[in-house]
Amino acid sequence: MALLELKGVTMRFGGLYAVNDISLFVEPGQLYGLIGPNGAGKTTVFNVITGVYTPTAGEISMDGESLGGKRTGRITRHGVARTFQNIRLFANMTVLENVKVAFHCRQAARLAAAIFRTGTHAAEERRVDRESRELLKIFHLDHLAEEKAKNLPYGSQRRLEIARAMATSPRLLLLDEPAAGMNPQEANELMDLIRWVRDQYGMAILLVEHNMKVVMGICETVHVLDYGSTIAIGSPAEIQRNPKVIEAYLGGV
Amino acid sequence: MSTFLQQLVNGLSLGSIYALIALGYTMVYGVLRLINFAHGDVYMLGAFAGYYLSRRLQGSEPSLTSALIVMAGAMLTCALIGVLIERFAYRPVRRASRLTLLITAIGVSLFIENGAQLVFGPDPKFFPSLAPRADVRLGPVRFTSEQLTVILVSFLLMIALRFFILRTRTGKAMRAVSFNLDAAKLMGISTDGIISITFALGSALAAAGGVLIGMQIPKIDPLMGIVYGLKAFVAAVLGGIGNVPGAVLGGMLIGVSEVMVVGYLSSSYRDAIAFGILILVLLLRPQGILGRVQKEKV
Amino acid sequence: MKRLAAGTGIVAALWLANGLLSGSLVPALGISPYFLQVLCLAGINIILAVSLNLINGFTGQFSIGHAGFMAIGGYSSAFLTVTFGDRIRAALGFLPEAGQNGVLLLTGLTVGAILAAIAGFLVGVPSLRLRGDYLAIVTLGFGEIIRVFIVNIDAIGGARGLSGIPKLANFFWIYLFAAITIVVVSRIVNSSFGRTLIAIREDEIAAEAMGVDTTRSKVISFSVSSALAGIAGALFAHYLMYLNPNSFTFLKSIEIIIMIVIGGLGSITGSVLGAVLYIGLTEGLREFAQYRMVLFSFLLVVLMIVRPQGILGHWELLAGLPRRWRLGVDAPPPVRG
Numbered sequence: 001m002a003l004l005e006l007k008g009v010t011m012r013f014g015g016l017y018a019v020n021d022i023s024l025f026v027e028p029g030q031l032y033g034l035i036g037p038n039g040a041g042k043t044t045v046f047n048v049i050t051g052v053y054t055p056t057a058g059e060i061s062m063d064g065e066s067l068g069g070k071r072t073g074r075i076t077r078h079g080v081a082r083t084f085q086n087i088r089l090f091a092n093m094t095v096l097e098n099v100k101v102a103f104h105c106r107q108a109a110r111l112a113a114a115i116f117r118t119g120t121h122a123a124e125e126r127r128v129d130r131e132s133r134e135l136l137k138i139f140h141l142d143h144l145a146e147e148k149a150k151n152l153p154y155g156s157q158r159r160l161e162i163a164r165a166m167a168t169s170p171r172l173l174l175l176d177e178p179a180a181g182m183n184p185q186e187a188n189e190l191m192d193l194i195r196w197v198r199d200q201y202g203m204a205i206l207l208v209e210h211n212m213k214v215v216m217g218i219c220e221t222v223h224v225l226d227y228g229s230t231i232a233i234g235s236p237a238e239i240q241r242n243p244k245v246i247e248a249y250l251g252g253v
Numbered sequence: 254m255s256t257f258l259q260q261l262v263n264g265l266s267l268g269s270i271y272a273l274i275a276l277g278y279t280m281v282y283g284v285l286r287l288i289n290f291a292h293g294d295v296y297m298l299g300a301f302a303g304y305y306l307s308r309r310l311q312g313s314e315p316s317l318t319s320a321l322i323v324m325a326g327a328m329l330t331c332a333l334i335g336v337l338i339e340r341f342a343y344r345p346v347r348r349a350s351r352l353t354l355l356i357t358a359i360g361v362s363l364f365i366e367n368g369a370q371l372v373f374g375p376d377p378k379f380f381p382s383l384a385p386r387a388d389v390r391l392g393p394v395r396f397t398s399e400q401l402t403v404i405l406v407s408f409l410l411m412i413a414l415r416f417f418i419l420r421t422r423t424g425k426a427m428r429a430v431s432f433n434l435d436a437a438k439l440m441g442i443s444t445d446g447i448i449s450i451t452f453a454l455g456s457a458l459a460a461a462g463g464v465l466i467g468m469q470i471p472k473i474d475p476l477m478g479i480v481y482g483l484k485a486f487v488a489a490v491l492g493g494i495g496n497v498p499g500a501v502l503g504g505m506l507i508g509v510s511e512v513m514v515v516g517y518l519s520s521s522y523r524d525a526i527a528f529g530i531l532i533l534v535l536l537l538r539p540q541g542i543l544g545r546v547q548k549e550k551v
Numbered sequence: 552m553k554r555l556a557a558g559t560g561i562v563a564a565l566w567l568a569n570g571l572l573s574g575s576l577v578p579a580l581g582i583s584p585y586f587l588q589v590l591c592l593a594g595i596n597i598i599l600a601v602s603l604n605l606i607n608g609f610t611g612q613f614s615i616g617h618a619g620f621m622a623i624g625g626y627s628s629a630f631l632t633v634t635f636g637d638r639i640r641a642a643l644g645f646l647p648e649a650g651q652n653g654v655l656l657l658t659g660l661t662v663g664a665i666l667a668a669i670a671g672f673l674v675g676v677p678s679l680r681l682r683g684d685y686l687a688i689v690t691l692g693f694g695e696i697i698r699v700f701i702v703n704i705d706a707i708g709g710a711r712g713l714s715g716i717p718k719l720a721n722f723f724w725i726y727l728f729a730a731i732t733i734v735v736v737s738r739i740v741n742s743s744f745g746r747t748l749i750a751i752r753e754d755e756i757a758a759e760a761m762g763v764d765t766t767r768s769k770v771i772s773f774s775v776s777s778a779l780a781g782i783a784g785a786l787f788a789h790y791l792m793y794l795n796p797n798s799f800t801f802l803k804s805i806e807i808i809i810m811i812v813i814g815g816l817g818s819i820t821g822s823v824l825g826a827v828l829y830i831g832l833t834e835g836l837r838e839f840a841q842y843r844m845v846l847f848s849f850l851l852v853v854l855m856i857v858r859p860q861g862i863l864g865h866w867e868l869l870a871g872l873p874r875r876w877r878l879g880v881d882a883p884p885p886v887r888g
Contacts, residue, residue: 073763102762104743105761111744115735355687357852363847371842490688522703524699532693535681535689536689
């Protein structure tokens with residue numbers, strides 16, 4: 001059984017089928033790429049997996065447990081984290097605080113402890129502080145720890161989004177166009193980072209990307225969408241040779 | 254049964270007024286996503302404008318012409334006021350956060366209410382009679398001439414508005430702006446102009462409501478916009494805020510339920526009824542009866 | 552240990568101030584009863600403003616029904632002391648009168664706070680799912696409904712109001728609870744729970760995506776905020792000795808919002824400043840009664856256009872202090888490498 005399974009998932013908005021009968025299987029630790037022309041439905045797939053939308057039809061499950069219809073927060077606590085196409089950082093919070101929020105993911109915040117400043121609270125704060133700083137160090141953001149997220153340069157913001165998602169200890173990481181707006185060197189660093197994250201933490205990574213070099217460079221399986229439907233699934237080499245894929249991107253002659 | 258029908262008529266008459274005011278709320282929310290708290294006070298200004306105008310015309314017989322002049326005068330005055338409010342209070346904060354917009358609207362509302370108390374004096378005024386009394390009986394039901402006027406005039410105005418929105422270019426532009434302001438701007442629509450027109454129209458309709466209510470319940474005072482405004486707002490939300498036919502539907506429903514509750518239950522809960530309906534709607538079906546659910550793009 | 556000392560010091564200072572201001576300690580130093588009343592009302596406003604800021608400023612939710620929870624606190628505590636006051640006093644016969652008063656007040660405050668918190672919970676659970684504008688309207692509606700109910704319950708005076716409430720609150724008690732409110736809210740805000748609230752304010756969808764149970768956080772902060780408003784209401788009732796439903800209209804809720812907006816939504820210091828400024832201006836301009844509100848509302852609109860973040864924005868008075876003072880923990884060891 002795969003880690004993440006989508007079976008026959010459909011998402012309809014009124015008369016528009018954003019995603020039509022998609023089936024997708026991600027194995028633990030796999031690097032899975034989701035590509036397709038603009039409007040193909042890639043972000044919709046993400047939104048369906050993370051519970052932002054409830055699918056019109058089909059099943060979504062993680063480790064056999066159904067995710068469909070559950071709230072986003074629950075799904076995240078189940079082990080699915082994501083980044084966003086348009087960066088959604090907590091703008092007025094510092095870099096460190098952004099990560100700390102995600103660290104408390106699995107633990108219900110104890111209000112009484114906060115108000116009375118018990119020893120448990122202090123110890124917990126210290127632990128989270130230490131682990132957050134370590135995580136920032138891994139992502140080369142520790143020197144920016146006290147900076148407000150909105151003041152960061154674009155590349156650092158993207159890295160912070162990934163770091164923050166990592167703080168939720170996911171088993172599956174969904175990256176929505178992480179290389180957007182990056183120059184070739186930054187993109188290379190990103191590729192190394194993603195590979196390193198996968199190797200170090202053993203998590204599966206589902207990646208939506210337009211940057212073909214990144215996708216073909218690190219993904220083990222590539223899944224191609226067009227107009228909401230799957231047109232091809234295979235290894236990068238197979239996909240690059242697939243005539244249907246070429247036609248979808250180049251529009252046919 | 255005849256009481257029921259009578260109550261229904263009373264309710265429709267009251268509901269028409271709510272509908273006229275609700276239209277202003279809904280149109281402004283449609284184009285700006287702003288709850289114009291000051292709208293109820295524009296309605297009040299319309300009533301007062303009508304009052305002062307009709308006092309000017311005093312001496313002449315109450316006639317259809319003088320009534321029309323008063324109505325038109327009040328509508329024009331308030332249309333102008335609406336445009337001015339938008340231009341000087343709302344436009345500078347158009348891109349600000351929702352809370353800032355809300356506070357600004359509340360500020361304008363308080364300004365108008367207190368200013369009116371200062372200028373007009375806090376005592377209620379009595380609207381002079383504009384049209385000759387002529388009750389009409391239709392079977393078991395009696396329409397007072399005021400009620401007839403209210404229902405007829407409201408009906409005409411709403412038809413005119415519907416025609417305007419659906420058939421004219423400006424109306425189409427209004428609808429475009431309400432769907433997506435930025436896209437409309439890119440299409441070459443002068444969004445500032447359209448927003449001004451929206452405010453002008455909404456305010457004119459509210460003014461008409463004010464004059465009509467003045468004719469029906471002759472007592473007007475500077476704070477009358479609060480309760481009527483809130484109830485009309487509930488009507489707009491009930492019908493689906495941003496939805497024009499919804500505002501009319503909502504207005505009628507609120508008017509009829511209020512009259513029914515007062516008639517059959519108790520008058521002390523008259524104001525609470527509107528709030529009760531509001532809360533039920535927002536909890537059970539926040540998009541209102543005719544509204545569509547807005548999905549936020551992630 | 553440090554904190555205990557600081558706390559005792561503050562309590563002692565307040566008690567002293569109360570004695571001086573009311574002239575009960577040194578008769579010659581007493582200030583005019585009018586000024587004392589303004590000070591006390593300012594203190595109650597501080598509690599209201601800081602508690603509302605928790606919800607509106609730090610969690611970013613629009614609540615404009617705060618007066619409703621104040622009313623619940625006020626009326627429930629007053630009902631308790633008026634109806635059962637004598638019986639409770641009898642049971643506490645062994646205490647001196649001041650002690651009896653204190654216990655009676657604290658009982659009333661507890662009841663008021665708990666009932667207001669329950670009301671906050673009941674209102675919050677269904678409402679906090681709603682988006683911005685809608686939440687504002689629902690809270691406004693609930694505030695009004697609470698008021699209409701109060702008007703229609705004769706046992707607590709109805710439209711005539713509830714009188715004969717014992718005067719149990721004074722400068723000391725009011726400012727003690729103002730200080731407690733400030734401490735409680737600032738501790739909440741500077742904690743992990745507070746971080747989730749601010750995250751919700753910044754981007755609710757992202758917060759949800761990071762595993763935050765946004766509904767739970769919002770409802771909890773709403774209930775705490777309501778409880779504090781209830782305490783403010785109870786203090787209000789036992790200070791003025793009379794309650795009237797007209798003190799708790801939508802306009803009162805708006806006044807509290809104005810206070811926190813003027814001071815700065817994301818700042819506790821700002822709320823205190825706003826509360827004091829508001830009552831200062833209201834009382835100071837009292838002779839211009841008619842013009843006062845016109846000027847006020849005009850200034851409010853100008854403020855929104857020119858400086859929507861309020862006077863202090865997100866700035867906090869004690870934010871510049873070393874971290875250990877704020878969180879009450881030792882600063883973490885510097886991370887090397």
